[in-house]
Amino acid sequence: MRNKRSKSLLVATSLTIAMTGILSACSKSTDTTDAPSTASASSKAPSPSSTTGFPIVTKPLTLKMLQRIAPNAGPSKDLLVWNEYEKKTGIKVNVEDVPTEGFTERKNLVFASNELPDFFFRAALTPLETLKYGTSGQLIPLEKLIDQYAPNFKALMAQFPEIKAGIMYPNGHIYSLPMIVTTKASLVPKLWLNQKWLDKLGLKQPQTTDELITVLKAFRDGDPNGNGKADEIPLSTQPSENKTKDNFSLVNFFAGSFGLDLQFDYRANIENGKVKLWSTDDRYKALLQFLNTLWKEKLIDREYFTQTNAQYIAKMTSGNMGEFSWGNNNPFAAIADQYVQGVPVKGPMGDQKFSVSDSITKVFGTFAITNVNKEPEATMRWIDYFYGQEGSTFIRYGVEGQTFNYDANGEAVYVDAIAKDPKPDAAACAKVSPYCGGAFPHWLNEKNDSLVNNQAVVDAQKVLDPYLPKVKYGVPLFDEATSKNVEMLRNDIDTYVREQSAKFIIGDLDFSKWDNYVATLKKMKNDELERMYQSVYDNLQSKK
Template sequence: MRRSGLRGMKTAVAAAVAVAMTIPLTACGGQEQATVDENGKPIVRIMVRRNVTDNPIEDMGYDAELEAACDCTIEWSEVDDNSWGQQKAPRMAAGEFPDIGLTLYDYTDISRFYSEFLDLAPYLDQMPNVKKFFEDRPVALKMAQDGDKIYNIPSDRGKGYRVSATHMFINKTWLDNLGLEVPTTWDELEDVLEAFKTEDPNGNGEADEVPMNIRSLGFGLWSALVLLNSTGIATSFMGASASGQGFYVEDGKVKSYYTSENLKDVMTFLHELVEKGLIPKDSLTRDASQYDAQTIGDGETATTGVSIGWSTNSEYGQLADQYITLPPLKQDASMPDSEVKWDYSADATEFAYSVTVSPDAPNLDAVLKVIDAMYGERLSVEGYFGSIPAVVSDDGDHQYTINPDVAYAEYTDTRAVALQDRFGGYIPDDVTMINDTNAEYVTASDEACREALANVDPTGDVIPIYVRPDSSDMETLQNNNTSIGNYANNMIAQWFQNGGIDEQWDEYVAKLNTPSLGLQDNIDIWQKYYDEAVK
């Protein structure tokens, strides 16, 4: 762990006081850790998962301001995503939990180790910023609550991220070059893709165009199965959602995408595009670098016509200006506009499980002060975007301006100079962020989907993000999902590449409905928790 915040001279008197006041705390490997520093200030240990860890938090002004707010010393421990993926299970099994964890644990972890997480509900009055956050954001409160307990406080990165996580893009420059209109149905999209393949829309005289690029066919981010929304049922492909496990709601009943006629229609359409060479047949086996080579490319000549992602900027880089968001398509022209939907993932995009506290934290008052400070406006902005004034200026009246030369010197977002989406905090709607290019691009990308998103009932078409089964039922879901996915996902991949869905569909559905795979058990579990939360 790194040490930070040891301010001032280390005098003999202060050292003596510290020795007298220190209460040993057993840490990893049986070593004892001090609970106060040389100056007698309480020590708070925070572990945070980060995108990149080459710019230590202790070097940021954010750290110093947090320490001032709690009148304590903060010891930071930073871990990158890959390392945490390897460390989390053994650390939890060994009982190694930091005083404060930032974006380390989700409710699956908590359900397995309840005794290692402090119930924060009794302490809300000591954290007025957190209390106000919950008053302002009832969805976040529902996410946090486990009955009358709160083990994990979500973060809120603000209105700029109240968007769908998934968008479908089309090269508008190519459409204009070929004199084509933006497609509105599956048939029109197919016609456009055929023109993209045969009519040299990028004008370089080479047959190098990829009419449509896809990343995956799972129930997750940026999947081509987002086309389920064209058929009138909604997805919510973000985070650990029920939708991500393959479940949706129709007329108050939980159902599975896997056995829906809607999935059959989507797979029939996608295979037709593969068969005509409009989607690469090897789409499901390529790695990310091969995909990026066709979307971002050399930054000069576009080779992708249509793809699915977060924003035009993240998807196409320097070629972003050629692309627009494709408004959600109808399955066919006869479909009423009111039936077209889109991926409802705004709650999971805006909020994320963030702050946990160990019940063994020795300096609880200081811990609570740290957390409350994190959820104040200024430190929330600093936590997500960068320190004030080094990276962000405070313009007054709830407006802040990001210095792009500093904030985006290494990346197109603030991962290097701040905690970014791994922060704990709350950015209210009255905050205006200038030069938040990530939010600007994704908000612009989202606008074409807003009409279809308005057709989604957030509690009637999808299982809300705050609906969580208990640990026993979660284990049943996970075990069954493994069996279901091993069979169903293999069949979906086969149909995508080779077809045959009409001949094999009935047998496929019958097998999924056999008790041994547990699909109906999973539906019943989600129905129980959905009814408790929504009805």
């Protein structure tokens, strides 16, 4: 099974490389201006003892780290991984743990005051922030350090060219490192369908939008949970708790059924060499009309637009949803056998695709070194361990024989004391690893993802594989001026599209107003935004 799984990943990755490898052309630019002078690899003490091996330094070294932590994460000073890693490396890291809800404010403050840590960890730096603070000199360029002191990350870049494309700016610099994910099952959300309800009602999995409506109505009216109440939730998808962001999962999950893709991590199709932002496309209108039908028939979770992730997870664990989306089956592990992977339904124009997936540089800006760091070489070696097989397993699972062991397939699995804890994720996070909360700088791969992707999740991914786009372009890295323009336009456009789309879906805005909606987007310079994305695509094609 593992060999088959690896082959599936290799095929998918090769397809991605075939097109996205050209993104490395972004590293070429007539702008060769370096950022202001920063800490360098000059001789000073302490220094790396070698480019490989442990300890990293010949003399004790203390560094300051600022990191974002999840609500259920334990204090960094108590984590087994950090304490063990200090012994291994000779580097003591003083960590400032900042809760997620206050991290953006704290991050902005340290940059504004220039009271910087030596490095950021799980930093949630945006592409524009990274470029801004990199060109100002507060974040140092990393490409030379990677070349000399990061053999693991360098090897990943060689194996997956899209990594370099996703982190190197047009000025040729890399200012931050991402989380690297090479397990396809971790890049694609799943469509979990309640097979127990289908069996009880004598139904088959829906294959078209019309069949889906029939099935959802049966979920609504047929009392499949058997409690005599009309309390079933036919359909729901993961909410976007940040309502200002363009993360509209209800739209995204059905986009492929209407011929709509999500290229460049945006509402974008690429058709015959042309980039089309489809917010004004008639196919999008048809998608919204379909969702409006689902809403009017009370087939969509009535709390979709207002619920939090915590509320959504609670609904998953109840087993009272007919179809819903989530990346794995961990939250509903106790009833996981109730659900199977559904297929994307075929839309009215014959389209049957699944557009939602991430690039392998799944989380941008998780790690960065600042210009106050006197030992960037040692710091780069410190983080690089987590991009190798041994180190990436260590940071997720801890110490072999103490907190984890390898199974027959060579995958890391927690020992029973952790794995059988009523809340295994919380126990692991609070006592062992910074894993809790995700999105931290390391390599997630097939040998260390068992906590995330069990065999049922892997099998579910195989169901989706035939419906995925052959080519997936990640977030483009524009130059600073263009980035600011894109951000300015998208702030207004994305908010407007989201708000108006929600109104179309719930019926607060009649579809007779569609032309007004399109005209407003034109006034908001949606066409100009489309030309910016087109120029990125054209540049990539010219560098083939």
